[in-house]
Amino acid sequence: MRSLFFVLLFPFAGYAQYNFYYGNIHSHTDYSDGNKDSATSGVSIPFESYNYAKNSYHIDFWGISEHNHFNANNNPGMLLSHYAEGLYQADIANDDGHFVCLYGMEFGTISQGGHIVTYGVPGLVGWEDIGGSPNYDIYCALNDFGSYWDIVKSYPKAFSTLAHPETGDYNSLLDGAAFSAAADSTIVGTAIRSGSAFSTTDDYSDAPATEYESKYKKCLSRGYHVGPTIDHDNHYTTFGRTLPGRTVVLATKLYRDSIIADYQQRRFYASDDWNTEVMYTLNGNPMGSINTINTDPSINISVSDVDAADNVSMIELFYGVPGSGIYATVLVAASNNNTLSYTHQTVAGEQFYYYARITQTDGDIIWTAPIWIKRVATPLDVEDIAIDETNDQSANRFSLYPNPVTNDLHVDYKASEVTKAAVKIYNAEGRQIHTEQVLLSTGENTFSYDVSCYAPGFYYYILQAENERLIDSRFVKY
Numbered sequence: 225m226r227s228l229f230f231v232l233l234f235p236f237a238g239y240a241q242y243n244f245y246y247g248n249i250h251s252h253t254d255y256s257d258g259n260k261d262s263a264t265s266g267v268s269i270p271f272e273s274y275n276y277a278k279n280s281y282h283i284d285f286w287g288i289s290e291h292n293h294f295n296a297n298n299n300p301g302m303l304l305s306h307y308a309e310g311l312y313q314a315d316i317a318n319d320d321g322h323f324v325c326l327y328g329m330e331f332g333t334i335s336q337g338g339h340i341v342t343y344g345v346p347g348l349v350g351w352e353d354i355g356g357s358p359n360y361d362i363y364c365a366l367n368d369f370g371s372y373w374d375i376v377k378s379y380p381k382a383f384s385t386l387a388h389p390e391t392g393d394y395n396s397l398l399d400g401a402a403f404s405a406a407a408d409s410t411i412v413g414t415a416i417r418s419g420s421a422f423s424t425t426d427d428y429s430d431a432p433a434t435e436y437e438s439k440y441k442k443c444l445s446r447g448y449h450v451g452p453t454i455d456h457d458n459h460y461t462t463f464g465r466t467l468p469g470r471t472v473v474l475a476t477k478l479y480r481d482s483i484i485a486d487y488q489q490r491r492f493y494a495s496d497d498w499n500t501e502v503m504y505t506l507n508g509n510p511m512g513s514i515n516t517i518n519t520d521p522s523i524n525i526s527v528s529d530v531d532a533a534d535n536v537s538m539i540e541l542f543y544g545v546p547g548s549g550i551y552a553t554v555l556v557a558a559s560n561n562n563t564l565s566y567t568h569q570t571v572a573g574e575q576f577y578y579y580a581r582i583t584q585t586d587g588d589i590i591w592t593a594p595i596w597i598k599r600v601a602t603p604l605d606v607e608d609i610a611i612d613e614t615n616d617q618s619a620n621r622f623s624l625y626p627n628p629v630t631n632d633l634h635v636d637y638k639a640s641e642v643t644k645a646a647v648k649i650y651n652a653e654g655r656q657i658h659t660e661q662v663l664l665s666t667g668e669n670t671f672s673y674d675v676s677c678y679a680p681g682f683y684y685y686i687l688q689a690e691n692e693r694l695i696d697s698r699f700v701k702y
Contacts, residue, residue, distance in 0.1 A: 241677075242491075242510070244501045245478055246470040249287030249326060249487075250341050250387060250418070250455035251463055255310055256290040256330075257300035258459050261424065265461035270310045273463055274317035274325045280464030281428065282498035285324035285473070285483050288314070289341045292329040292350045294359055302329075304359050307348035320479040330387060337367035338393030340411075341455070344382030344484065349375055369394045373406035380659050381481075383488050385413035385453050389439040398442045403547065408448050409656055412487055413471075416440050416452035416494045416591050422459050423466045430467035432496050437591070438551075444577055444594060447547035449655070451512055451593025452494040452579075468498040468588075474510060489513070489657075489677070496588035501528045504580055506595040511579075513679040514596040516652040521597050525564040525580050527590070538583045539564045543576050546596060552579070572601035598652070624685060628700035633673045637687060637695065639664040645689045647671070652682040662687075675701055 252258025254268035262268035267276050270288050277286040290310060291300035307329070314327035328343035331350075342349075347361025349372065364371050376382045391399055397407060419433040433454070443450045454469040456462075474491040475482040486492065490512030493502055503526045504511045507519070527536050538559055544552030555578070558564040570576070579594040622637045642665060649658040657678075662671065675683075678701045687695035 241476055242474040243476070243478065245284040245324075245473045245475055245483065246282050246495075246498060247285035247287070247324070247473070247483075248283075248454070248456045248458075248464065248471060249285075249289060249328070249343065249385070250330070250415070250453075251286070251288050251458040252290055252300075252330075253288055253310075255306040256302040258288075258290075259461055260422075261460050267461045269313065270327060271313040271317050273461070274314070274323075276461060277463035278323050282468070282470065283323075283464040284478055285326065286463060287326035287328060287341075287343065289328045289330045289343070292331045292348060292360075293333070293352050294354060295352070302348075302359075303354075304348055304350075304361065307361070311346070318480055322478065324478060324480045324483050326480065326483070331364075331372060332369075333366065334390075337369060337395065338390060339387035340369070340372065340384050340394070341387050342376055342382065342384045343487075344379050345376060346379070367395065369397065370404070370406070373404060373410050376410040377406055381484055381488075382410065383412045383484070384410050385455075386411060386415060386439070386443075386450075387455065387457070388415055388418040388434070389436060389443075398439065398446055403447050411448060411450055412490050413451045413453040413492070413593075414440055414443050415455045417469055417496075418455040419457050420466065421457040423462060424460045425467070426462050426465040428465055428468055428498075432469060432588070433467065440591070441544075441551040444544055444546065444579075445549050445551050449490065449514065449594075449596065451490040451492050452591040453492070454494040454496070469494075469496050470498050471495075472500075472502070490593045493590060493592040495590040497529065497531075497534060497584060497590065499530060500534065500582075500584070500588075500590055502526070502580070502582065502590055502592060503528075504592050504595070506578060506597065507680075509595060509679045511593040511595055514651055514655060515679045516598045516600055516681040518600050520567050520569055521576070521578070521595075521599075522567045523565065523578060523595075525582075525592075527562045527582055529584070533586070534588070535585045536560070536562045536582060537585045540581045540583075541566060541578060542581060543568070543578045546575055546577055552577070570597075570599045572599055574599045622687075622695050622697075624695075624697055624699050628702045629675055630702050631674065631676045633675050633685075633699060635671045635673070635685065635687075635695070637664065637669045637671075639666055639669055639694075641666055643689050643694075645687055645694060648686040648688065649673070650684040650686070651679075657683075664689075 314325040318325040350360030352359040417433040542552040543555040577594040582590040
């Protein structure tokens with residue numbers, strides 16, 4: 225477990241709440257086409273594979289994402305019963321506070337649309353029948369990624385990453401297809417390195433894996449909100465030991481729910497080095513955040529590595545315009561320095577994203593998730609958005625408090641009858657960041673939400689019944 229890195233510099237004060245956790249979420253066991261050496265390694269099922277990963281250097285969390293299909297040639301060989309077994313084995317191997325175990329799937333085929341790594345869906349998604357019986361819990365046709373985004377989106381704790389994106393993959397998601405809001409709401413990352421998938425190395429000596437930096441840039445230029453990941457895609461019993469590359473998640477604690485939540489918020493970076501700590505903020509907001517700001521963005525980057533020889537040779541700050549189709553370019557750079565601070569002069573109406581590319585003297589590279597901003601003309605005025613205690617769309621009454629809010633948002637709603645409803649919270653850009661189903665009781669109902677990790681700015685709270693929007697109100701997070 226990583227120790228908390230207390231930060232003394234004001235620009236990084238928000239990082240005092242985060243730890244740095246290192247891991248990988250793309251690997252396979254004998255439940256699909258992994259553990260190819262199980263006869264000699266003695267490791268085949270997920271539980272045994274998690275235990276192997278627990279003993280690897282600089283690994284705090286591990287994800288197994290089996291191929292989702294079987295096919296006639298028994299390759300990759302995934303059976304429906306194994307998915308439930310894998311979820312169970314991840315549960316019994318998981319050790320919150322010490323080591324996090326995740327179990328998911330890799331949906332699709334390389335030859336027909338590409339691979340998506342997904343976690344948080346409780347049933348296997350697929351298209352095959354075996355012996356007249358479905359080899360899936362949830363049907364989705366091969367290469368029907370439009371339906372797949374909707375399936376994943378329907379589960380609040382689900383998220384996806386692009387496994388090893390190639391031109392034309394995912395129904396040409398990055399190559400000419402119209403921007404998909406559904407895809408944007410489910411895809412949180414894309415592999416900036418993947419592999420080597422069939423390496424048998426177990427002494428951490430492999431060179432950095434295949435690089436997909438251009439695909440990362442393309443995702444961002446198309447307007448998708450993704451961070452970079454490093455995937456191992458293990459098919460042999462090598463979990464965590466092929467090379468030092470890791471995805472690094474910033475989380476408050478080493479609990480499964482925390483790791484999942486921070487993946488969903490894109491609070492992670494891809495690092496060729498297995499213990500480099502990167503602190504990156506914009507106006508105090510951490511990497512992965514989407515913000516509406518009323519001042520010039522002030523950016524601070526700091527790199528720390530306990531290994532004396534792992535010095536920084538270059539920090540490059542890239543920036544681009546989301547949805548422009550133009551790749552990000554270098555805004556400013558710093559040589560032979562482990563810090564970079566820069567204020568970008570902007571005007572009202574402009575939108576940008578920024579991310580750092582850090583190169584160490586040994587050639588290792590670290591890529592951060594971006595921070596997205598929209599510059600507005602005037603300071604955020606709390607009086608302009610203070611809510612009315614009555615809803616013009618309903619005879620029922622509600623209140624949201626405190627508003628502005630720093631930590632916990634409370635919502636009171638007086639219902640006239642028992643009602644099923646959906647809660648949805650959106651940020652200022654209209655991106656859904658929270659959803660859940662609730663059952664309203666007759667009379668007073670009170671709900672609370674921890675918004676302490678939300679970036680400062682406007683948010684929208686929606687309470688939607690089947691035929692009526694019960695609450696449609698704004699609040700401010702300070």
